[in-house]
Amino acid sequence: MATDLLDEPPTAPRHLVLQPAGDDARENLRRTVFTPVHRSVWADHLSEQDQSVLEREHPSGSVPMWGTTVGARGQMRMKWDRMAPGDLVLFLARNHAFLAATVTHKWSSAPLADALWARKQSGDRFLPWELMFSFTRPAPIRISYGELTSAARAERPLGTREFNVYPSPIGERVADLLDVDQRALIQPRTSIDFDDIVRKFDAVDAEATTRRRLEQAYLRDLVLPAARGRCDLCSREMDSMFLVAAHIKKRSSCSFEEKTDLPAIAMAACRFGCDELFERGLICVGTTGSILRSAAMTDATATAYWREHLSGKKVWRWEERSASHRYFAAHRELHRRQSNG
DSSP: OOOOTTSSSSOOOOEEEEEEEOGGHHHHHHHHHHSSSHHHHHHHSSSSSHHHHHHHHOOTSEEEEEEEEOHHHHHSHHHHHHOOOOOEEEEEEOOOOOOOEEEEEEEOHHHHHHSOOOEETTTEEEEEEEEEEEEEEOEEEEEEEEEEEHTTTTOOOOOSSOEEOOOOOHHHHTTTOHHHHHHTTTTTTGGHHHHHHHHHHTTGGGGGGGHHHHHHHHHHHHOOOEEEEEEEEEEOOOEEEGGGESSSSSSSGGOOOOOTOTTTTEEEEEEEHHHHHHHHSSSSOOOSEEEEEEETTOOOHHHHHHHHHHHTTTTTTGGOOGGHHHHHHHHHHHHHHHOOO
16 A cells, blocks of 8 residues: 555644734735735745745745734844744634644745735834745634643743744644644645655545645645636636636546646636536537537536537637647547547
8 A cells, every 4th residue: 555645744843933813914814815915916026036935835926925013122023033934824813723824935025015014003103014924825723722822831821912933842732733634735835746646646546535635735726826716618707716626637537647737737617517517528628729518418507508608718818728738639539439439
């Protein structure tokens, strides 16, 4: 039996970062965490070195990020200086941690902070949130302050009212509160050997729940990096919760090289009908990118959906994604053979 991807212990966080984000931070969460910041916003404000790191850690170009001020007495900078890539960050509100992520990079940029968030008033000064950091797409959690304190086994209660960074023994203990799926979902994508995930998923398919979630999380980061996206079939823009990151060619028919040919093998399809129709072969994509209807589509509701949302349309950005054309052709040929018996 192949060794499970997660049988080997993950790299332990070096520190624990606690970041309060209550009701007054809700808009900032929406702007830069739940909706990652696109390269077009951050690139002009960062050094080439910082840009290179973010592009490596976040290949889609969309980066979840946060920041803290230097503090009224400069105390926040000393804490921020201790933070490093690989640290576990927990977002806190209403007496519990509600999001977990892994730090991927940190940098200081008042101009970028000002482009993202209004400054914080401190006495007669207005301070930028210039001590910034990026992190993996956060995973939802629910861990009470009491559970955090008990797990940390610290000499004094953890500070939950302002940005804090605690040493690795505490970070390791608190990380143990996360379940195996949560740990998997907050792994930096550059630390994941995607080819290895595919191998192990195929080798032990009966025990593949976590590996499937890892693979889907990776695909989703590439195909749907932001809070909103567009269906590649009907071209409608919508909230990403209504889109799935799907294989164009049936996954079970793909070679290893095809499974790892990202992002060419993947597309976004909406849950309102396109994903189901494409999966069943009731629609396919022609040689020029046009959405074609199968003769097997006889259901009245499916036909009505086709007429309203797909008839006369082409795959979104067809000309730009030439690497995907052969996978659409494979999907078309597979279902043509099946319909011919």
